[in-house]
Amino acid sequence: MKSPMKKWFPIFLAVVCTLILGAPAVQANADFSGEQITWIIPFKVGGGSDVWSRLYAPFFKKYLPGNPIVAVKNMPGGGSITGGNHFAQRVRKADGLTVFGSSGSTSFPYLLGNSKVKYDFSKYHIVFASPTGGVAYINPKLGVKSAADLKGLEDELAYASQGATSLDIVPLLAFDMLGLNVKAIFGYKGRGSGRVAFEQGEVNIDYQTTTAYIKNVRPLVDQGVAVPLMTWGVLDDAGKIVRDPVEPDLPCFPEVYEMVHGKKPSGQAWNAWKAFMVAGFGVQKAMWLPEKTNPEIVTAYRDAAAKVVADAEFQEIVKKSLGGYTQLPGEQARKAFEQVLSVSAEDKAWVLNWIKEKYDVEVK
Amino acid sequence: MEAFLQSLTVLLTPSHLLLLVAGVLLGLCVGILPGLGGIVGMTILLPVIYGMDPHNAFALLIGMVAVIPTSDTFPSVMMGIPGSSASQATIMDGYPLARKGEAARALGSAFTASLIGGLIGAAVLTLIIPIARPLVLAFGSPELFMLAVLGMSMVGVLSGNQPIKGIIGAGIGLMLGAMGDAPAVTEYRYTFGIDYLMDGVSLVIVGLGLFAFPEIIDLLIKGRPISEKAELGKGWLDGVKDTIRHKFIVLRCSIIGVVIGFIPGLGGSVVDWIAYGHVIQTSKDRERFGKGDIRGVIAPESANNAKEGGGLIPTFLFGIPGSGSMAVFLGGLLILGIQPGPSMVTENVDLLYTAIWSLALANIVGAGMALILSKPITKLTVVPFNYLAPFMILIITFACYQATYSWGDLIALLLMGILGWLMKQFGWPRPAALIGFVLAGNLEQYLFISVQRYGMGWLARPGVIVMAVIIVASLSASIVYQRKLQSAGETVKETVKE
Numbered sequence: 001m002k003s004p005m006k007k008w009f010p011i012f013l014a015v016v017c018t019l020i021l022g023a024p025a026v027q028a029n030a031d032f033s034g035e036q037i038t039w040i041i042p043f044k045v046g047g048g049s050d051v052w053s054r055l056y057a058p059f060f061k062k063y064l065p066g067n068p069i070v071a072v073k074n075m076p077g078g079g080s081i082t083g084g085n086h087f088a089q090r091v092r093k094a095d096g097l098t099v100f101g102s103s104g105s106t107s108f109p110y111l112l113g114n115s116k117v118k119y120d121f122s123k124y125h126i127v128f129a130s131p132t133g134g135v136a137y138i139n140p141k142l143g144v145k146s147a148a149d150l151k152g153l154e155d156e157l158a159y160a161s162q163g164a165t166s167l168d169i170v171p172l173l174a175f176d177m178l179g180l181n182v183k184a185i186f187g188y189k190g191r192g193s194g195r196v197a198f199e200q201g202e203v204n205i206d207y208q209t210t211t212a213y214i215k216n217v218r219p220l221v222d223q224g225v226a227v228p229l230m231t232w233g234v235l236d237d238a239g240k241i242v243r244d245p246v247e248p249d250l251p252c253f254p255e256v257y258e259m260v261h262g263k264k265p266s267g268q269a270w271n272a273w274k275a276f277m278v279a280g281f282g283v284q285k286a287m288w289l290p291e292k293t294n295p296e297i298v299t300a301y302r303d304a305a306a307k308v309v310a311d312a313e314f315q316e317i318v319k320k321s322l323g324g325y326t327q328l329p330g331e332q333a334r335k336a337f338e339q340v341l342s343v344s345a346e347d348k349a350w351v352l353n354w355i356k357e358k359y360d361v362e363v364k
Numbered sequence: 365m366e367a368f369l370q371s372l373t374v375l376l377t378p379s380h381l382l383l384l385v386a387g388v389l390l391g392l393c394v395g396i397l398p399g400l401g402g403i404v405g406m407t408i409l410l411p412v413i414y415g416m417d418p419h420n421a422f423a424l425l426i427g428m429v430a431v432i433p434t435s436d437t438f439p440s441v442m443m444g445i446p447g448s449s450a451s452q453a454t455i456m457d458g459y460p461l462a463r464k465g466e467a468a469r470a471l472g473s474a475f476t477a478s479l480i481g482g483l484i485g486a487a488v489l490t491l492i493i494p495i496a497r498p499l500v501l502a503f504g505s506p507e508l509f510m511l512a513v514l515g516m517s518m519v520g521v522l523s524g525n526q527p528i529k530g531i532i533g534a535g536i537g538l539m540l541g542a543m544g545d546a547p548a549v550t551e552y553r554y555t556f557g558i559d560y561l562m563d564g565v566s567l568v569i570v571g572l573g574l575f576a577f578p579e580i581i582d583l584l585i586k587g588r589p590i591s592e593k594a595e596l597g598k599g600w601l602d603g604v605k606d607t608i609r610h611k612f613i614v615l616r617c618s619i620i621g622v623v624i625g626f627i628p629g630l631g632g633s634v635v636d637w638i639a640y641g642h643v644i645q646t647s648k649d650r651e652r653f654g655k656g657d658i659r660g661v662i663a664p665e666s667a668n669n670a671k672e673g674g675g676l677i678p679t680f681l682f683g684i685p686g687s688g689s690m691a692v693f694l695g696g697l698l699i700l701g702i703q704p705g706p707s708m709v710t711e712n713v714d715l716l717y718t719a720i721w722s723l724a725l726a727n728i729v730g731a732g733m734a735l736i737l738s739k740p741i742t743k744l745t746v747v748p749f750n751y752l753a754p755f756m757i758l759i760i761t762f763a764c765y766q767a768t769y770s771w772g773d774l775i776a777l778l779l780m781g782i783l784g785w786l787m788k789q790f791g792w793p794r795p796a797a798l799i800g801f802v803l804a805g806n807l808e809q810y811l812f813i814s815v816q817r818y819g820m821g822w823l824a825r826p827g828v829i830v831m832a833v834i835i836v837a838s839l840s841a842s843i844v845y846q847r848k849l850q851s852a853g854e855t856v857k858e859t860v861k862e
Contacts, residue, residue, distance in 0.1 A: 045407045046695025054414065054699060077768060078562045079545075158817060165550055187548030187813045192684035196628070200504045202817055215705035216683065320701040361550050 030300035033066030042083020044076045063304040080106040088119035096297035100288045104280035123291040128305035129283035129333035133244045134232040135213040139204035147256040158203040160194035164359035211323040235282040268350040275343040302330030371717035387427025395435030399763025401448030402689025426722040431730030433668035434478040445576040450668040453636035457660025471738040472603025474665040481666030482727030484618035485673030506822035509810035510831035518641030523793040537800020547809040560772030573780020578788040583749040591745040614666040621667035625674020639667035680708045
């Protein structure tokens with residue numbers, strides 16, 4: 001929301017900066033002196049992506065050439081499609097003064113081919129990406145002590161879901177691939193209410209992002225009312241999914257798959273799961289520059305992102321508020337996002353069909 | 365206990381007090397402006413708290429959010445326009461009082477009720493913390509559904525002897541609330557291919573459209589000041605005395621406020637209506653409700669301040685915000701590097717106590733300031749409305765534009781305004797429509813989850829049965845007092861018409 005404070009403060013700061021810096025001494029290729037950068041966040045104020053952008057914004061001001069003000073502009077609606085389409089259709093300048101922040105909820109409808117989506121990530125320039133992780137856990141009353149006991153578990157499990165086309169594709173498909181009989185109960189709003197439903201006994205299998213897991217589910221594990229099963233894993237440099245460094249004692253999903261089926265995961269289900277896992281967790285949030293941005297501006301942004309990530313003060317913030325995951329600047333982010341962009345048409349069709357068969361939901 | 369007192373000494377240091385007062389001042393301003401509420405206030409403060417010490421940030425944030433239900437009474441009482449969604453029910457009797465020239469009395473009693481309600485909220489919050497987790501966990505989806513039904517049952521009281529119109533009005537509200545993306549399936553409803561409607565219509569727009577717009581039009585047509593008498597009648601001190609006389613209403617409604625506040629998912633937007641409905645149901649003499657009964661002001665005002673204390677519990681302990689402003693507050697916590705969760709009552713208990721003390725202090729400071737302000741502000745009711753109208757229209761349009769920042773907001777306001785004006789003209793109870801609108805999402809979501817999860821078995825849960833008994837009892841209490849209810853209904857209808 002645009003408050004008077006937010007409106008005038010940047011202008012005030014801009015004036016002060018101009019006065020202090022005077023005429024720029026060096027004429028760099030990319031120089032944002034006295035400029036204001038608008039960072040479109042397609043979600044409400046106070047949500048996860050909003051907090052993420054506000055944590056990053058002052059550091060981009062610090063490291064972008066010319067120290068421009070970086071102002072977050074919230075443009076919520078349509079589960080982030082509204083903001084994404086605005087970026088795709090209205091932001092065409094090459095000056096790098098408007099950037100976009102995407103999240104898993106922005107990438108999923110893009111991957112699923114939702115007809116309302118007008119944005120195309122293959123055209124834009126990624127500046128950096130922030131990964132997150134997920135931890136699945138189960139009610140101990142089912143007799144499960146660890147992921148190894150999942151094999152042959154026949155009880156009907158209940159999972160609190162936000163919808164068959166939401167980020168829940170990752171847990172639901174994972175459970176399905178493990179042969180678990182999980183009933184998705186739709187209508188919950190957010191992982192927080194899913195966790196409460198687990199504590200109430202309304203559902204008996206759930207997952208949380210790692211940060212929420214550590215604060216809210218570990219105490220339940222200590223009390224013996226929750227058993228952690230697995231993490232979704234993280235992408236390593238070679239593009240493989242490996243154990244989550246934040247919860248290294250838990251196996252990651254591919255390991256659990258091997259425990260249950262006796263072989264490494266492969267095939268269309270696995271390809272699809274991996275693409276959605278990377279889009280929803282591995283590079284969950286990312287900053288984008290529009291298609292026609294000047295190459296030197298893209299470079300300036302990516303250099304700034306690398307400096308932000310290396311900043312000691314910022315690393316503290318990563319530890320405290322961003323789950324402690326290694327942030328991916330520039331090239332690393334681009335490489336990781338390749339995994340999302342390179343999903344084949346057949347694999348996408350497979351997922352759409354799976355959603356249709358299993359939940360009777362068609363993506364329009 | 366040590367942490368409890370230590371938090372107080374920290375809060376009483378000058379820098380904290382200053383921030384608290386700054387928060388209170390902002391909260392008072394945001395509350396007075398119609399349509400702007402906690403979400404806007406939180407949004408203004410969010411960039412400011414970046415890098416602040418959590419105790420300081422809490423003083424500022426909670427100072428702001430605590431007093432919005434205090435100052436939003438001004439427009440509700442004086443102009444019949446909801447200052448924020450928390451004070452909609454205050455209009456029912458507060459506005460008729462202002463028209464009789466008793467605005468000062470209504471405000472005096474509202475602020476006293478707000479003050480006491482806020483303090484009771486903070487006190488209950490302190491006592492409830494050890495048992496808060498199991499208490500919140502007792503409300504599963506079936507119980508939440510029944511709570512929403514209880515909210516809907518208030519439609520009966522609020523539509524008086526016009527039950528058919530009340531039910532249809534509530535139905536209109538439910539349909540309005542069903543617009544946009546469905547809560548449990550991947551479908552969009554009533555969007556007519558318009559992107560704006562994908563997220564439904566915002567509560568601010570419906571509230572201002574139904575209540576503010578018709579009032580402004582009618583006042584303009586009459587071309588007179590709001591108060592029908594030139595003099596301002598009884599003073600605020602009489603209002604204070606009124607509230608003290610009805611101390612049990614204050615106590616009951618404060619408890620209703622805290623309970624509804626801490627149950628996540630129901631949202632605070634109906635708490636004022638539930639309190640208002642409750643006070644009518646439990647009163648033997650109902651003739652004056654809707655005509656300017658001071659009890660109709662006291663009930664919602666004590667409940668809406670108490671609600672804020674309750675609302676902190678699910679936000680802190682579970683990370684699930686109960687209202688829009690708490691959702692932004694949760695974002696603020698994350699910016700400060702605080703992960704909500706069970707550790708809030710163990711390792712971060714000092715922060716929790718800072719929050720409680722801030723809440724209590726802010727209520728005292730806020731009610732005091734509002735009382736001082738009330739004297740000059742009530743004079744507005746004797747100013748010819750033609751001078752006020754352009755200003756009010758500007759603010760209302762501005763507030764509605766905050767919903768999504770698009771043209772759709774203004775068009776939606778106009779349409780809602782026309783609907784509200786028609787309902788007023790033909791004596792359809794607008795509160796019924798509003799309650800239907802607010803509860804539509806909850807009713808559908810929780811029923812859907814209950815049936816998916818338990819089949820028909822959810823009906824047999826003890827919590828559901830208890831709640832059903834309460835609903836039946838409150839409805840039959842209304843019917844027992846039928847005769848008296850009818851006269852109350854007439855007055856409600858009259859207000860609706862006037």
